[in-house]
Amino acid sequence: MNENELSGNELSGSEQLCLEIKKAYPEFRMEVALQVNRGEIFSLVGPSGCGKTTLLRLIAGLEQPDHGVIILDGREITNLPPAQRRVGLVFQDYALFPHLTVAGNIEYGLKVQHLPAPARRQRLAELLALFSLEGLAHRQIQHLSGGEKQRVALARALAPKPLLLLLDEPFSALDYSLRQRLRQELKKLQAKLGFTAIFVTHQQEEALSFGGRLGVMENGRLVQTGTAEEVYENPATPFVAGFLGEANLLPCSVEEGEGRARVRLEGDGCFELPLQEDLPPGTYLLMVRPEDLSPGPVLAWRVTGKIETLEYLGSGYRLEVRCGAGVIRAFIAKKYRNLREGDQITLGFDPRQIRLFPVSPQNSSGPSVPVDNSPGI
Amino acid sequence: MKSGNRVKDGNYDDVRSRVFARARGEKRPPAGGLIRACREHSRPHAREKWHADRNPVYLLLLLLFYLPVLSLLVKVFFGAGFWQELTGFLRSKLFWNTLSFSCRQALYSAGFSLLLALPGAYFFGRFAFPGKRLLRSAMVLPFMLPGILVVLGMVVFYGNNGVLNHWLTLLFPDRGWRFTGLYGFWGIILAHVFYNFTFCLRLTGEAWERINPTLHEASALLGAGPFYTWRRITLPLMAPTLLYLFLLVFLYSFFSFTVVLVLGGYLYKTFEVLIYIEYSSRLRFARAALIAIVQLLLLAGLLYLQALSGRRRRREGLFAGTLPALKFRDYPGRTILFLFYLVFTGFFFFSPLAAVVARSFFSRGLSGGLPVLENYRLLLTDGFRFAVGRSFLSVITTSTGLAVTVSVVAVSLAYYLARLRRDRPWGKADLWLQLPLGVSFVTFSSGLFMLAGKVLPSVVLILWAQLFLAFPLIYSMLRTARRELGEPLLEAAALLGATPARILQTVELPLMRPALSTAAAYAAAFSLGDLAAVLMLGRGRVVTLSVAIYRLIGHYRFPQAIALGTIFILISLLLFLLMEGRSRPRLQDIFPRPEEAEEE
Numbered sequence: 001m002n003e004n005e006l007s008g009n010e011l012s013g014s015e016q017l018c019l020e021i022k023k024a025y026p027e028f029r030m031e032v033a034l035q036v037n038r039g040e041i042f043s044l045v046g047p048s049g050c051g052k053t054t055l056l057r058l059i060a061g062l063e064q065p066d067h068g069v070i071i072l073d074g075r076e077i078t079n080l081p082p083a084q085r086r087v088g089l090v091f092q093d094y095a096l097f098p099h100l101t102v103a104g105n106i107e108y109g110l111k112v113q114h115l116p117a118p119a120r121r122q123r124l125a126e127l128l129a130l131f132s133l134e135g136l137a138h139r140q141i142q143h144l145s146g147g148e149k150q151r152v153a154l155a156r157a158l159a160p161k162p163l164l165l166l167l168d169e170p171f172s173a174l175d176y177s178l179r180q181r182l183r184q185e186l187k188k189l190q191a192k193l194g195f196t197a198i199f200v201t202h203q204q205e206e207a208l209s210f211g212g213r214l215g216v217m218e219n220g221r222l223v224q225t226g227t228a229e230e231v232y233e234n235p236a237t238p239f240v241a242g243f244l245g246e247a248n249l250l251p252c253s254v255e256e257g258e259g260r261a262r263v264r265l266e267g268d269g270c271f272e273l274p275l276q277e278d279l280p281p282g283t284y285l286l287m288v289r290p291e292d293l294s295p296g297p298v299l300a301w302r303v304t305g306k307i308e309t310l311e312y313l314g315s316g317y318r319l320e321v322r323c324g325a326g327v328i329r330a331f332i333a334k335k336y337r338n339l340r341e342g343d344q345i346t347l348g349f350d351p352r353q354i355r356l357f358p359v360s361p362q363n364s365s366g367p368s369v370p371v372d373n374s375p376g377i
Numbered sequence: 378m379k380s381g382n383r384v385k386d387g388n389y390d391d392v393r394s395r396v397f398a399r400a401r402g403e404k405r406p407p408a409g410g411l412i413r414a415c416r417e418h419s420r421p422h423a424r425e426k427w428h429a430d431r432n433p434v435y436l437l438l439l440l441l442f443y444l445p446v447l448s449l450l451v452k453v454f455f456g457a458g459f460w461q462e463l464t465g466f467l468r469s470k471l472f473w474n475t476l477s478f479s480c481r482q483a484l485y486s487a488g489f490s491l492l493l494a495l496p497g498a499y500f501f502g503r504f505a506f507p508g509k510r511l512l513r514s515a516m517v518l519p520f521m522l523p524g525i526l527v528v529l530g531m532v533v534f535y536g537n538n539g540v541l542n543h544w545l546t547l548l549f550p551d552r553g554w555r556f557t558g559l560y561g562f563w564g565i566i567l568a569h570v571f572y573n574f575t576f577c578l579r580l581t582g583e584a585w586e587r588i589n590p591t592l593h594e595a596s597a598l599l600g601a602g603p604f605y606t607w608r609r610i611t612l613p614l615m616a617p618t619l620l621y622l623f624l625l626v627f628l629y630s631f632f633s634f635t636v637v638l639v640l641g642g643y644l645y646k647t648f649e650v651l652i653y654i655e656y657s658s659r660l661r662f663a664r665a666a667l668i669a670i671v672q673l674l675l676l677a678g679l680l681y682l683q684a685l686s687g688r689r690r691r692r693e694g695l696f697a698g699t700l701p702a703l704k705f706r707d708y709p710g711r712t713i714l715f716l717f718y719l720v721f722t723g724f725f726f727f728s729p730l731a732a733v734v735a736r737s738f739f740s741r742g743l744s745g746g747l748p749v750l751e752n753y754r755l756l757l758t759d760g761f762r763f764a765v766g767r768s769f770l771s772v773i774t775t776s777t778g779l780a781v782t783v784s785v786v787a788v789s790l791a792y793y794l795a796r797l798r799r800d801r802p803w804g805k806a807d808l809w810l811q812l813p814l815g816v817s818f819v820t821f822s823s824g825l826f827m828l829a830g831k832v833l834p835s836v837v838l839i840l841w842a843q844l845f846l847a848f849p850l851i852y853s854m855l856r857t858a859r860r861e862l863g864e865p866l867l868e869a870a871a872l873l874g875a876t877p878a879r880i881l882q883t884v885e886l887p888l889m890r891p892a893l894s895t896a897a898a899y900a901a902a903f904s905l906g907d908l909a910a911v912l913m914l915g916r917g918r919v920v921t922l923s924v925a926i927y928r929l930i931g932h933y934r935f936p937q938a939i940a941l942g943t944i945f946i947l948i949s950l951l952l953f954l955l956m957e958g959r960s961r962p963r964l965q966d967i968f969p970r971p972e973e974a975e976e977e
């Protein structure tokens with residue numbers, strides 16, 4: 001294996017990407033500040049049309065920002081043409097050259113670099129071996145499967161040793177099992193070669209699975225960045241909470257009284273918390289994840305309601321319970337198999353697992369407030 | 378598996394279509410209901426075969442199309458001294474001169490047409506801009522223009538006493554600059570490029586548009602510059618289209634008739650012109666037939682090459698996304714270049730036609746003074762009758778009568794067959810109806826004259842020939858349109874209780890009207906523009922607009938020719954608007970691609 005060759009200085013991740021750019025589009029205004037650390041896969045996640053691909057195109061130089069700066073490996077590349085940026089891009093539809101063979105596609109960038117023929121052949125052989133494409137070198141692109149095309153696209157993008165690899169939803173056209181397998185392969189490859197990459201996806205599962213840092217985009221803005229765990233557990237806005245995983249967002253109000261804050265859940269009673277400076281009285285959205293709800297009156301914070309729908313998921317059940325504050329979704333264990341639709345159920349939750357998002361008339365997605373760990377009840 | 382056996386495997390699609398076919402009142406429905414239909418259906422294509430191969434209309438058309446060619450072949454091959462004649466001709470200087478000239482002018486015509494089209498194709502293929510659709514539609518216009526009108530426009534604008542030379546004298550009085558090459562090699566090429574470059578532009582633009590822009594982006598990100606990307610990515614992907622078009626234009630120019638007949642004089646001849654001269658001027662019918670056979674063989678070879686290149690076009694991409702808008706703010710350099718290109722090509726393309734129209738309003742064909750209708754008045758004088766041999770009214774009546782008849786007959790027959798074969802893929806039966814495209818019109822006309830010249834009146838012979846000329850394209854258009862219409866709407870109407878006649882009247886014909894109008898307009902345009910058949914089969918007695926202009930040019934009566942040409946332009950424009958108002962013509966219908974033909 002010649003991955004040492006591949007993971008030379010250019011790919012080993014001594015660089016990092018820093019950018020702060022603004023660009024106005026008819027649909028939205030992009031305003032992003034981002035830093036990608038060397039040797040990491042940074043996942044960029046967000047709903048369709050939020051500007052993920054556009055951000056990649058701006059980094060690649062396929063579009064120009066109105067204002068701002070992009071620095072790659074300590075060098076400003078904001079005004080450089082794409083050909084001079086040393087950025088690799090794996091397109092969503094792969095954009096493989098249909099008139100060239102697998103080998104022709106992979107060595108295209110090497111030919112552009114005027115690499116001598118022996119060196120080019122050697123590198124081609126390395127890449128073919130690395131991506132298990134040896135037997136397909138002379139095959140036409142239209143005769144490849146989806147997974148093979150994806151591997152060729154990745155090999156082609158890595159061939160000229162880019163400083164940054166951009167992956168624009170590269171698995172979106174593949175079926176579920178192949179997607180999972182290729183995701184694992186990509187992780188292993190990145191661990192071997194240590195390249196820096198930005199992986200764009202609209203699937204939360206994909207973004208979380210890489211385990212590295214991720215950023216959530218909404219309407220052209222990066223609303224939160226952090227490790228997968230940080231973002232999942234402490235979403236900055238109701239949008240992030242709802243986009244990464246499922247979240248119950250229940251309207252509530254916080255009142256002050258006798259040294260404690262009182263959280264009043266509409267129609268479902270009142271819970272008390274120690275007073276916090278960043279929890280002023282007002283209207284909030286209470287966020288609790290469905291998996292953090294459990295049946296039974298054991299926990300002090302609880303809501304009671306009627307089961308409207310009950311779905312068997314194999315690993316457990318998914319419930320929709322109508323309570324005073326609205327419909328609450330919950331994932332519960334298999335042992336509650338006796339439950340039926342129409343039954344009354346009490347769902348309890350730990351106040352340490354909840355988030356409170358202040359609601360203001362202008363902006364309903366303000367920063368969330370973590371609740372003090374001491375229940376105070 | 379053939380569709381006829383599907384019922385055995387539980388697929389009811391075809392049975393359903395049979396049942397609905399009966400509901401639509403087609404002939405010979407399977408008696409005995411669904412079960413009988415199923416049983417009948419297990420016999421592969423029994424009914425369809427009858428439809429395709431034994432239908433009297435289909436057989437009659439094959440007879441009409443192929444009998445004249447066959448009679449020509451028989452007459453030549455079984456004539457006395459055929460081989461001596463053939464070898465003598467193939468060794469003659471005339472053959473080699475004609476072949477050499479035909480090849481050279483066709484090469485130049487094809488090369489220049491593509492060269493002129495490529496810059497425009499870039500803008501059409503890579504950008505969106507206001508009026509793009511309209512411009513694309515207008516690119517069909519040259520195809521609608523009769524050859525003689527193009528020649529007239531060329532003479533009026535680029536001729537020795539044409540507008541261009543008039544301008545050159547006015548602008549550079551001391552330099553003595555004049556363009557005198559119209560009546561010769563370069564004039565023929567100029568006319569061919571005028572004729573062909575717009576559809577080259579349209580097809581190359583469409584091919585460029587189908588290439589996914591991400592391929593260019595991928596190439597740029599891999600470090601390639603624009604020229605390298607063009608050379609390694611764009612050009613190879615467009616090469617099949619370019620080759621296809623090159624051969625197509627080569628083919629058209631190689632067998633050019635009207636342009637070479639008028640502009641070539643005695644010096645330059647294509648095989649088409651040679652056949653016509655042998656046939657009409659020297660009355661050597663056997664010799665004309667022999668040359669026609671040689672040309673038929675040459676044409677078969679070229680068509681084979683062209684079909685091969687058409688097959689390769691499959692490799693192109695299928696991108697159908699949104700293109701960036703060509704705005705001065707975003708692409709200042711390219712916007713200016715595009716505007717320059719539009720002005721240049723617009724000048725090249727519209728000036729000759731505009732010159733014809735403008736000059737028709739000035740006495741003696743020269744601009745100056747106030748516009749008058751003198752030239753149009755001359756159309757009604759004896760001078761016109763003397764030069765043309767018929768009165769103006771007679772010319773108009775004959776032309777429109779022929780055009781309407783050809784249009785009605787061709788469209789009716791083509792639609793009848795298209796409807797009959799609506800649920801069949803393109804197959805051999807369709808190919809037989811398309812093959813007349815591969816026979817030169819002069820060859821067909823000479824064959825037809827030998828077959829029935831002494832029996833049938835000239836008008837009938839001309840109608841026969843023009844039907845042969847128009848049918849392949851008309852059939853191709855209607856066949857595609859009828860197949861695309863599909864059956865669900867008609868089935869819905871049948872289920873709602875509509876009778877077959879009512880379905881035809883209220884659903885099918887209204888939906889097919891755009892295609893029918895377009896087909897009718899094309900058929901009329903072909904008939905109006907035809908010069909060869911009327912010259913060869915009319916025996917001087919039938920005079921159409923094209924022939925009238927040809928004779929007026931021959932008699933140097935340019936004022937009348939220009940006035941008549943303007944009327945002709947107006948008619949062509951009306952036909953074009955009729956097509957555009959109804960539907961957008963598909964270029965693949967005009968130039969059917971060989972890969973669309975599938976084996977049955």
